[in-house]
Amino acid sequence: MGLVREKIKTLAKAAGIYSHIKTRKDRTYRRLRDSNLAVHAGIRWIMDIPYRQIRDLSLEIQEAKILEEIQNQMEKEHEKDADYRPGASSPLNLKALYLLCRTLKPETVVETGVASGASSFLILSALERNKKGALHSIDLPPEQWKGTDYACLDQVSLPKGKKPGWLVPPELYSRWNLISGDSRKELPKLLEQIGALDLFYHDAEHTYEAMRREFHTVWPSIRSGGVLVSDDVTWNPAFAEFVQEKKREGCAKRWFGFGMIRKK
Ligand SMILES: C[S@@+](CC[C@H](N)C(=O)[O-])C[C@H]1O[C@@H](n2cnc3c(N)ncnc32)[C@H](O)[C@@H]1O
Numbered sequence: 425m426g427l428v429r430e431k432i433k434t435l436a437k438a439a440g441i442y443s444h445i446k447t448r449k450d451r452t453y454r455r456l457r458d459s460n461l462a463v464h465a466g467i468r469w470i471m472d473i474p475y476r477q478i479r480d481l482s483l484e485i486q487e488a489k490i491l492e493e494i495q496n497q498m499e500k501e502h503e504k505d506a507d508y509r510p511g512a513s514s515p516l517n518l519k520a521l522y523l524l525c526r527t528l529k530p531e532t533v534v535e536t537g538v539a540s541g542a543s544s545f546l547i548l549s550a551l552e553r554n555k556k557g558a559l560h561s562i563d564l565p566p567e568q569w570k571g572t573d574y575a576c577l578d579q580v581s582l583p584k585g586k587k588p589g590w591l592v593p594p595e596l597y598s599r600w601n602l603i604s605g606d607s608r609k610e611l612p613k614l615l616e617q618i619g620a621l622d623l624f625y626h627d628a629e630h631t632y633e634a635m636r637r638e639f640h641t642v643w644p645s646i647r648s649g650g651v652l653v654s655d656d657v658t659w660n661p662a663f664a665e666f667v668q669e670k671k672r673e674g675c676a677k678r679w680f681g682f683g684m685i686r687k688k
Contacts, residue, residue: 460482460516460519462516462679462680463516463519463520463523463679464478464479464482464523466520466677466678466679466682466684467520467523467524467527469677470524470651470675470677470684470686471523471524471527471528471686473527477527478523481522481523481526481527482519482523484526484553485519485522485523488549490522490545490546490549491515491518491519494512494518494542494545494591495515497591498510498512498540498542498591501583501586502583504583504584505583505584507581508581508582508583508584509579509580509581510539510540510542510580511539511540511579511580511581512539512540512542512543513542513543513627513655514680516680516682517543517655517681517682518542518543518546519546520653520682520684521543521546521547521550521625521653522546522547522549522550524623524651524653524684525546525547525550525551525554525557525623526550526553526554528622528623528649528650528651529554529556529557530551530557530621530622530623530650531556531557531558531622532557532558532560532618532620532621532622532623533547533551533557533558533559533560533621533622533623533624533625534559534560534561534562534611534614534615534618534621534623534624534625534642535547535559535560535561535562535624535625535626535627536561536562536563536607536611536625536626536627536628536638537562537563537626537627537628537629537655538561538562538563538588538589538602539563539580539582539588540582540583540586540588540589540590540591541588541589541590541591541592542591543625543627544559544561544589544591544592544600544602545591545592545593545596547559547625548592548596548599548600549596551599552596552599557599558599558600558601559599559600559601560601560603560614560618561589561600561601561602561603562603562605562607562610562611562614562628563588563589563602563603563604563628564604564605564606564607564628564629565588565604565605566581566582566588568606588602588604589602607628607629607634607638608634608637611638611641611642612641615641615642615645618645619645620645620646620647621642621645621646621647621650622646622647622649622650622651623650623651623653624638624642624646624650624651624652624653625653625654625655626638626639626652626653626654626655627654627655627656630655630656630659630660631660632660632661632662635654635659635660635662635663636662636665636666639652639654639662639663639666640666643666643670643687646687647687648687648688649686649687649688650686650687651684651685651686651687652674652684652685652686652687653682653683653684654682654683654684655681655682656681657678657681657682657683658680658681659681663678663683666685667683667685670685673687673688674686674687674688675688
């Protein structure tokens with residue numbers, strides 16, 4: 425510990441306020457980690473919107489109880505099948521996706537990596553609230569997982585008898601185009617069909633090559649003001665390098681393993 429900090433600690437102890445300071449500091453860390461402050465700050469910064477709007481939208485997610493529903497459904501399946509590994513985006517990242525969709529009001533969203541469909545569920549719920557937009561999701565069929573780089577890096581499975589995206593309720597299907605295939609082939613094909621997009625979410629193969637390829641493939645098709653988002657950006661330098669390369673074309677924000685870059 426630094427000399428100055430040690431001195432402050434000694435003085436605080438002598439004044440009888442050390443435990444108070446320590447508790448406040450612990451509480452602040454806990455709040456930063458658990459209470460979504462990082463998410464709120466990140467979305468506010470990237471979307472340049474007032475705090476009030478973020479707070480209201482946060483309440484909207486709480487009231488809709490989508491995160492709880494996802495958790496309950498996954499737990500239920502886990503009780504039946506102990507080998508089930510959802511590999512879903514974290515609740516904080518799911519919340520960020522919802523907030524991004526509600527504030528950006530995208531016409532077109534593309535995601536790679538569906539698995540049980542937690543991120544698809546949140547994105548589609550936000551589009552439904554916006555009353556506009558469509559989500560195109562690309563997911564590798566489970567029978568093709570074995571032997572890929574992805575299978576070595578991550579541990580994801582579906583509950584027995586369930587298909588990719590099983591978490592998504594049928595009432596949200598009308599805005600959803602679920603494509604079964606490898607993003608290497610399917611992503612360029614899809615971009616040719618849709619022309620442009622407002623939001624891209626990468627949560628598929630987290631190798632350096634695959635992440636770099638997907639970022640560079642979608643970036644030219646992202647509309648001005650649109651956002652490229654990636655989960656697990658700390659797994660390799662692909663996102664950091666991409667941001668460095670594109671820093672003149674967009675502004676970026678990162679927290680924990682979640683990265684966003686918004687095109688000017
Ligand atoms: C981490 S999971 C996705 C979790 C999901 N985003 C969620 O929040 O529930 C990763 C998914 O990426 C898919 N995937 C891996 N490599 C892929 C590829 N080359 N093309 C398309 N999907 C791929 C796998 O099939 C798997 O379902």
